[in-house]
Amino acid sequence: MKLEQAIKSENFKSEVHKATLNILYTAWWLKTQGATILKQYGITHEQFNVLRILKGKHPESMCVRDIAGRMIERNSNVPRIVDRLELKKLVERNQSQIDKRETVIHLTPLGIDLLERSRQAMDAYHEAEIILSNEEAQQLNALLEKIRLKEK
Amino acid sequence: MKLEQAIKSENFKSEVHKATLNILYTAWWLKTQGATILKQYGITHEQFNVLRILKGKHPESMCVRDIAGRMIERNSNVPRIVDRLELKKLVERNQSQIDKRETVIHLTPLGIDLLERSRQAMDAYHEAEIILSNEEAQQLNALLEKIRLKEK
DNA sequence: ACCAAATACATGTATATACACCTAACATTA
DNA sequence: TAATGTTAGGTGTATATACATGTATTTGGT
Numbered sequence: 001m002k003l004e005q006a007i008k009s010e011n012f013k014s015e016v017h018k019a020t021l022n023i024l025y026t027a028w029w030l031k032t033q034g035a036t037i038l039k040q041y042g043i044t045h046e047q048f049n050v051l052r053i054l055k056g057k058h059p060e061s062m063c064v065r066d067i068a069g070r071m072i073e074r075n076s077n078v079p080r081i082v083d084r085l086e087l088k089k090l091v092e093r094n095q096s097q098i099d100k101r102e103t104v105i106h107l108t109p110l111g112i113d114l115l116e117r118s119r120q121a122m123d124a125y126h127e128a129e130i131i132l133s134n135e136e137a138q139q140l141n142a143l144l145e146k147i148r149l150k151e152k
Numbered sequence: 153m154k155l156e157q158a159i160k161s162e163n164f165k166s167e168v169h170k171a172t173l174n175i176l177y178t179a180w181w182l183k184t185q186g187a188t189i190l191k192q193y194g195i196t197h198e199q200f201n202v203l204r205i206l207k208g209k210h211p212e213s214m215c216v217r218d219i220a221g222r223m224i225e226r227n228s229n230v231p232r233i234v235d236r237l238e239l240k241k242l243v244e245r246n247q248s249q250i251d252k253r254e255t256v257i258h259l260t261p262l263g264i265d266l267l268e269r270s271r272q273a274m275d276a277y278h279e280a281e282i283i284l285s286n287e288e289a290q291q292l293n294a295l296l297e298k299i300r301l302k303e304k
Numbered sequence: 305a306c307c308a309a310a311t312a313c314a315t316g317t318a319t320a321t322a323c324a325c326c327t328a329a330c331a332t333t334a
Numbered sequence: 335t336a337a338t339g340t341t342a343g344g345t346g347t348a349t350a351t352a353c354a355t356g357t358a359t360t361t362g363g364t
Binding site: 001002003006007008009011013014015016017018019020021022023024025026027028029030031032056069070071072073074075123126129130131132134136137138139140141143144145146147148149150151 | 226299
Protein backbone atom coordinates (compact mmCIF):
# COMPACT_ATOMS: atom_id res chain seq x y z
CA MET A 1 0.00 0.00 0.00
CA LYS A 2 1.19 3.45 -0.87
CA LEU A 3 1.66 5.88 1.98
CA GLU A 4 -0.93 8.16 0.41
CA GLN A 5 -3.61 5.53 0.93
CA ALA A 6 -2.33 4.47 4.33
CA ILE A 7 -2.61 7.90 5.90
CA LYS A 8 -5.13 9.34 3.40
CA SER A 9 -2.93 12.29 2.58
CA GLU A 10 -1.52 13.56 -0.69
CA ASN A 11 0.13 16.80 0.19
CA PHE A 12 3.67 16.17 1.26
CA LYS A 13 6.02 19.10 1.36
CA SER A 14 8.71 17.12 -0.49
CA GLU A 15 9.88 13.59 -1.17
CA VAL A 16 12.09 13.87 1.90
CA HIS A 17 9.12 14.88 4.04
CA LYS A 18 7.17 11.97 2.64
CA ALA A 19 10.10 9.66 3.39
CA THR A 20 10.15 10.66 7.06
CA LEU A 21 6.43 9.94 7.39
CA ASN A 22 6.91 6.71 5.46
CA ILE A 23 9.60 5.56 7.91
CA LEU A 24 7.36 6.34 10.89
CA TYR A 25 4.43 4.55 9.30
CA THR A 26 6.47 1.52 8.23
CA ALA A 27 7.96 1.22 11.72
CA TRP A 28 4.47 1.31 13.21
CA TRP A 29 3.37 -1.36 10.72
CA LEU A 30 6.35 -3.62 11.46
CA LYS A 31 5.76 -3.28 15.20
CA THR A 32 2.08 -4.10 14.84
CA GLN A 33 2.83 -7.17 12.72
CA GLY A 34 5.47 -8.32 15.20
CA ALA A 35 3.19 -7.72 18.17
CA THR A 36 0.55 -10.03 16.69
CA ILE A 37 3.05 -12.87 16.54
CA LEU A 38 4.62 -12.17 19.93
CA LYS A 39 1.22 -12.04 21.59
CA GLN A 40 0.90 -15.78 21.05
CA TYR A 41 3.97 -16.14 23.25
CA GLY A 42 2.68 -13.72 25.87
CA ILE A 43 5.35 -11.07 25.41
CA THR A 44 5.56 -7.59 23.94
CA HIS A 45 7.97 -6.24 21.37
CA GLU A 46 10.17 -4.57 23.96
CA GLN A 47 10.21 -7.65 26.19
CA PHE A 48 11.28 -9.70 23.16
CA ASN A 49 14.01 -7.19 22.47
CA VAL A 50 15.39 -7.50 26.01
CA LEU A 51 15.35 -11.31 25.80
CA ARG A 52 17.17 -11.10 22.46
CA ILE A 53 19.81 -8.82 23.95
CA LEU A 54 20.32 -11.08 26.97
CA LYS A 55 20.76 -14.05 24.65
CA GLY A 56 23.76 -12.31 23.09
CA LYS A 57 25.75 -12.77 26.31
CA HIS A 58 24.09 -15.88 27.64
CA PRO A 59 24.95 -17.72 29.88
CA GLU A 60 26.62 -14.61 31.27
CA SER A 61 24.55 -11.92 32.96
CA MET A 62 24.14 -8.34 31.81
CA CYS A 63 23.54 -5.23 33.86
CA VAL A 64 20.64 -2.85 33.18
CA ARG A 65 22.91 -0.25 31.65
CA ASP A 66 24.34 -2.68 29.08
CA ILE A 67 20.87 -3.76 28.08
CA ALA A 68 19.67 -0.17 27.79
CA GLY A 69 22.57 0.69 25.47
CA ARG A 70 21.47 -2.01 23.05
CA MET A 71 17.77 -1.19 22.97
CA ILE A 72 16.29 -0.02 19.68
CA GLU A 73 14.16 2.56 21.44
CA ARG A 74 16.80 4.04 23.67
CA ASN A 75 14.58 5.63 26.27
CA SER A 76 12.94 2.36 27.14
CA ASN A 77 12.66 1.90 30.86
CA VAL A 78 14.64 -1.29 31.20
CA PRO A 79 14.08 -1.88 34.94
CA ARG A 80 10.33 -2.04 34.39
CA ILE A 81 10.54 -4.25 31.32
CA VAL A 82 12.74 -6.59 33.38
CA ASP A 83 10.09 -6.47 36.16
CA ARG A 84 7.59 -8.03 33.78
CA LEU A 85 10.01 -10.62 32.45
CA GLU A 86 10.88 -11.56 36.02
CA LEU A 87 7.20 -12.00 36.92
CA LYS A 88 6.90 -14.43 34.01
CA LYS A 89 10.05 -16.23 35.21
CA LEU A 90 11.82 -15.61 31.91
CA VAL A 91 14.78 -13.85 33.56
CA GLU A 92 16.38 -13.66 37.00
CA ARG A 93 17.73 -10.55 38.66
CA ASN A 94 20.60 -10.40 41.15
CA GLN A 95 22.69 -7.77 42.79
CA SER A 96 26.20 -7.74 41.34
CA GLN A 97 28.86 -8.75 43.86
CA ILE A 98 31.54 -6.73 42.08
CA ASP A 99 29.58 -3.47 41.99
CA LYS A 100 26.67 -3.50 44.39
CA ARG A 101 24.90 -0.70 42.52
CA GLU A 102 24.48 -2.97 39.53
CA THR A 103 21.59 -5.35 38.99
CA VAL A 104 22.67 -8.23 36.78
CA ILE A 105 20.12 -10.15 34.78
CA HIS A 106 20.24 -13.51 33.04
CA LEU A 107 17.86 -15.71 31.09
CA THR A 108 16.20 -18.70 32.74
CA PRO A 109 15.79 -21.96 30.77
CA LEU A 110 12.15 -20.93 30.36
CA GLY A 111 13.31 -17.60 28.92
CA ILE A 112 15.68 -19.26 26.46
CA ASP A 113 12.99 -21.63 25.31
CA LEU A 114 10.41 -18.90 24.81
CA LEU A 115 12.92 -16.70 23.01
CA GLU A 116 13.88 -19.46 20.59
CA ARG A 117 10.30 -20.32 19.78
CA SER A 118 9.17 -16.74 19.34
CA ARG A 119 12.26 -15.87 17.33
CA GLN A 120 11.53 -18.71 14.90
CA ALA A 121 8.00 -17.41 14.45
CA MET A 122 9.32 -13.89 13.84
CA ASP A 123 11.92 -15.09 11.33
CA ALA A 124 9.32 -17.15 9.50
CA TYR A 125 7.11 -14.09 9.29
CA HIS A 126 9.90 -11.97 7.86
CA GLU A 127 10.77 -14.61 5.26
CA ALA A 128 7.17 -15.00 4.17
CA GLU A 129 5.98 -11.41 4.20
CA ILE A 130 8.93 -9.21 3.36
CA ILE A 131 9.87 -9.62 -0.26
CA LEU A 132 13.10 -7.68 -0.60
CA SER A 133 16.29 -8.79 -2.30
CA ASN A 134 19.61 -8.60 -0.54
CA GLU A 135 20.64 -5.69 -2.75
CA GLU A 136 17.45 -3.78 -2.04
CA ALA A 137 17.88 -4.31 1.69
CA GLN A 138 21.46 -3.04 1.48
CA GLN A 139 20.27 0.02 -0.43
CA LEU A 140 17.58 0.64 2.17
CA ASN A 141 20.09 0.34 5.01
CA ALA A 142 22.40 2.81 3.30
CA LEU A 143 19.59 5.34 2.79
CA LEU A 144 18.41 5.06 6.40
CA GLU A 145 21.93 5.60 7.65
CA LYS A 146 22.25 8.60 5.37
CA ILE A 147 19.16 10.10 6.99
CA ARG A 148 20.82 9.74 10.37
CA LEU A 149 24.10 11.18 9.06
CA LYS A 150 24.12 14.03 11.55
CA GLU A 151 23.32 11.73 14.46
CA LYS A 152 25.37 12.52 17.52
CA MET B 153 26.01 6.45 12.61
CA LYS B 154 25.80 2.85 11.48
CA LEU B 155 23.11 0.71 13.03
CA GLU B 156 25.82 -1.58 14.39
CA GLN B 157 27.13 1.21 16.58
CA ALA B 158 23.71 2.54 17.47
CA ILE B 159 22.46 -0.71 18.97
CA LYS B 160 25.90 -2.27 19.64
CA SER B 161 25.12 -5.39 17.68
CA GLU B 162 26.80 -7.03 14.71
CA ASN B 163 24.94 -10.26 14.22
CA PHE B 164 21.99 -9.68 11.99
CA LYS B 165 20.37 -12.71 10.45
CA SER B 166 20.31 -11.06 7.01
CA GLU B 167 20.31 -7.67 5.33
CA VAL B 168 16.52 -7.77 5.43
CA HIS B 169 16.56 -8.41 9.17
CA LYS B 170 18.99 -5.55 9.61
CA ALA B 171 16.73 -3.35 7.49
CA THR B 172 13.72 -3.98 9.74
CA LEU B 173 15.73 -3.06 12.84
CA ASN B 174 17.13 -0.07 10.98
CA ILE B 175 13.62 1.18 10.19
CA LEU B 176 12.55 0.82 13.82
CA TYR B 177 15.66 2.58 15.05
CA THR B 178 15.45 5.40 12.49
CA ALA B 179 11.78 5.96 13.34
CA TRP B 180 12.68 6.19 17.02
CA TRP B 181 15.46 8.63 16.16
CA LEU B 182 13.19 10.82 14.01
CA LYS B 183 10.54 10.87 16.74
CA THR B 184 13.09 11.83 19.37
CA GLN B 185 14.48 14.64 17.24
CA GLY B 186 10.98 15.91 16.50
CA ALA B 187 9.95 15.70 20.15
CA THR B 188 12.83 17.98 21.14
CA ILE B 189 11.60 20.67 18.79
CA LEU B 190 7.91 20.25 19.63
CA LYS B 191 8.63 20.41 23.34
CA GLN B 192 9.43 24.11 22.91
CA TYR B 193 5.84 24.55 21.74
CA GLY B 194 4.41 22.46 24.58
CA ILE B 195 3.03 19.65 22.42
CA THR B 196 3.92 16.05 21.72
CA HIS B 197 4.47 14.34 18.39
CA GLU B 198 0.98 12.82 18.34
CA GLN B 199 -0.67 16.10 19.35
CA PHE B 200 1.22 17.80 16.49
CA ASN B 201 0.01 15.09 14.14
CA VAL B 202 -3.63 15.69 15.12
CA LEU B 203 -3.25 19.44 14.66
CA ARG B 204 -1.69 18.84 11.23
CA ILE B 205 -4.58 16.57 10.23
CA LEU B 206 -7.19 19.10 11.40
CA LYS B 207 -5.44 21.80 9.38
CA GLY B 208 -6.08 19.76 6.24
CA LYS B 209 -9.83 20.45 6.50
CA HIS B 210 -9.75 23.78 8.31
CA PRO B 211 -11.95 25.74 8.79
CA GLU B 212 -14.22 22.71 8.57
CA SER B 213 -14.46 20.31 11.50
CA MET B 214 -13.48 16.65 11.48
CA CYS B 215 -14.91 13.77 13.48
CA VAL B 216 -12.76 11.49 15.63
CA ARG B 217 -12.99 8.63 13.16
CA ASP B 218 -11.71 10.72 10.25
CA ILE B 219 -8.76 11.89 12.32
CA ALA B 220 -7.98 8.33 13.45
CA GLY B 221 -7.92 7.11 9.84
CA ARG B 222 -5.20 9.62 9.02
CA MET B 223 -2.95 9.00 12.00
CA ILE B 224 0.49 7.57 11.32
CA GLU B 225 0.25 5.29 14.34
CA ARG B 226 -3.20 3.93 13.70
CA ASN B 227 -4.01 2.69 17.17
CA SER B 228 -3.56 6.10 18.69
CA ASN B 229 -6.33 6.93 21.08
CA VAL B 230 -7.65 10.03 19.39
CA PRO B 231 -10.27 11.01 22.02
CA ARG B 232 -7.57 11.28 24.66
CA ILE B 233 -5.14 13.18 22.45
CA VAL B 234 -8.00 15.60 21.70
CA ASP B 235 -8.63 15.87 25.47
CA ARG B 236 -5.13 17.30 25.89
CA LEU B 237 -5.41 19.64 22.93
CA GLU B 238 -8.73 20.88 24.26
CA LEU B 239 -7.21 21.57 27.70
CA LYS B 240 -4.59 23.72 25.96
CA LYS B 241 -7.36 25.48 24.00
CA LEU B 242 -5.81 24.48 20.68
CA VAL B 243 -8.99 22.76 19.47
CA GLU B 244 -12.70 22.83 20.24
CA ARG B 245 -15.00 19.85 20.45
CA ASN B 246 -18.71 19.83 19.62
CA GLN B 247 -21.42 17.30 19.14
CA SER B 248 -22.36 16.93 15.51
CA GLN B 249 -25.89 18.09 14.75
CA ILE B 250 -26.20 15.76 11.76
CA ASP B 251 -25.15 12.59 13.57
CA LYS B 252 -25.30 13.01 17.31
CA ARG B 253 -22.91 10.12 17.89
CA GLU B 254 -20.14 12.09 16.28
CA THR B 255 -17.86 14.54 18.02
CA VAL B 256 -16.58 17.12 15.61
CA ILE B 257 -13.37 18.95 16.28
CA HIS B 258 -11.87 22.09 14.84
CA LEU B 259 -8.77 24.21 15.36
CA THR B 260 -8.93 27.42 17.39
CA PRO B 261 -6.96 30.48 16.24
CA LEU B 262 -4.49 29.59 19.00
CA GLY B 263 -4.20 26.09 17.54
CA ILE B 264 -3.58 27.38 14.03
CA ASP B 265 -0.94 29.76 15.26
CA LEU B 266 0.87 27.12 17.28
CA LEU B 267 0.70 24.65 14.42
CA GLU B 268 2.17 27.12 11.96
CA ARG B 269 5.01 28.07 14.25
CA SER B 270 5.86 24.51 15.21
CA ARG B 271 5.57 23.31 11.64
CA GLN B 272 8.07 25.93 10.50
CA ALA B 273 10.50 24.75 13.17
CA MET B 274 10.03 21.13 12.10
CA ASP B 275 10.51 21.96 8.41
CA ALA B 276 13.64 23.95 9.19
CA TYR B 277 14.98 20.99 11.12
CA HIS B 278 14.35 18.62 8.24
CA GLU B 279 16.00 20.94 5.76
CA ALA B 280 19.07 21.40 7.91
CA GLU B 281 19.58 17.89 9.22
CA ILE B 282 18.37 15.48 6.59
CA ILE B 283 20.70 15.49 3.64
CA LEU B 284 18.93 13.38 1.03
CA SER B 285 18.44 14.16 -2.63
CA ASN B 286 15.02 13.99 -4.21
CA GLU B 287 16.02 10.81 -6.06
CA GLU B 288 17.28 9.14 -2.90
CA ALA B 289 14.08 10.02 -1.07
CA GLN B 290 12.03 8.55 -3.93
CA GLN B 291 14.11 5.38 -3.84
CA LEU B 292 13.64 5.14 -0.08
CA ASN B 293 9.88 5.60 -0.42
CA ALA B 294 9.74 2.86 -3.05
CA LEU B 295 11.71 0.44 -0.87
CA LEU B 296 9.56 1.11 2.20
CA GLU B 297 6.41 0.55 0.19
CA LYS B 298 7.89 -2.68 -1.15
CA ILE B 299 8.38 -3.87 2.44
CA ARG B 300 4.71 -3.27 3.10
CA LEU B 301 3.70 -4.96 -0.16
CA LYS B 302 1.56 -7.57 1.58
CA GLU B 303 -0.17 -4.96 3.74
CA LYS B 304 -3.87 -5.55 4.00
C1' DA C 305 40.68 8.23 55.01
C1' DC C 306 37.24 11.59 53.92
C1' DC C 307 34.17 14.24 51.26
C1' DA C 308 32.27 15.59 46.75
C1' DA C 309 31.00 14.06 42.39
C1' DA C 310 29.56 10.55 39.48
C1' DT C 311 27.16 6.28 38.54
C1' DA C 312 23.50 2.52 38.66
C1' DC C 313 19.20 1.69 39.10
C1' DA C 314 14.65 2.29 41.11
C1' DT C 315 10.53 5.01 41.21
C1' DG C 316 7.03 8.73 40.25
C1' DT C 317 4.26 11.24 36.82
C1' DA C 318 2.40 12.48 32.33
C1' DT C 319 1.54 10.90 27.93
C1' DA C 320 0.94 7.41 24.49
C1' DT C 321 -0.17 2.64 22.72
C1' DA C 322 -3.03 -1.43 22.33
C1' DC C 323 -7.06 -3.47 23.07
C1' DA C 324 -11.39 -4.67 25.39
C1' DC C 325 -15.72 -3.06 26.66
C1' DC C 326 -19.67 0.26 27.31
C1' DT C 327 -23.34 3.42 26.01
C1' DA C 328 -25.81 6.38 22.96
C1' DA C 329 -27.35 7.12 18.46
C1' DC C 330 -28.29 5.66 13.98
C1' DA C 331 -29.66 2.15 10.30
C1' DT C 332 -32.13 -1.84 8.78
C1' DT C 333 -35.72 -4.75 8.23
C1' DA C 334 -39.45 -7.50 9.56
C1' DT D 335 -42.54 1.25 14.28
C1' DA D 336 -40.37 -2.09 17.29
C1' DA D 337 -36.54 -5.11 17.47
C1' DT D 338 -31.98 -5.89 16.11
C1' DG D 339 -27.64 -4.88 14.59
C1' DT D 340 -24.09 -1.46 13.60
C1' DT D 341 -21.38 2.58 14.36
C1' DA D 342 -19.15 6.54 17.05
C1' DG D 343 -16.63 7.59 20.52
C1' DG D 344 -15.81 7.52 25.39
C1' DT D 345 -13.52 4.78 29.25
C1' DG D 346 -10.76 1.20 31.79
C1' DT D 347 -6.45 -1.47 32.17
C1' DA D 348 -1.80 -3.02 31.13
C1' DT D 349 2.29 -1.80 29.05
C1' DA D 350 5.58 1.41 27.17
C1' DT D 351 7.88 6.01 26.55
C1' DA D 352 10.06 10.19 28.24
C1' DC D 353 11.92 12.46 31.72
C1' DA D 354 12.71 14.03 36.57
C1' DT D 355 14.07 12.71 41.02
C1' DG D 356 15.66 9.75 44.88
C1' DT D 357 18.94 6.45 47.08
C1' DA D 358 22.74 3.49 47.53
C1' DT D 359 27.29 2.70 46.01
C1' DT D 360 31.53 3.67 43.96
C1' DT D 361 35.16 6.77 42.41
C1' DG D 362 38.49 10.33 42.61
C1' DG D 363 40.64 14.31 44.48
C1' DT D 364 42.75 16.15 48.58
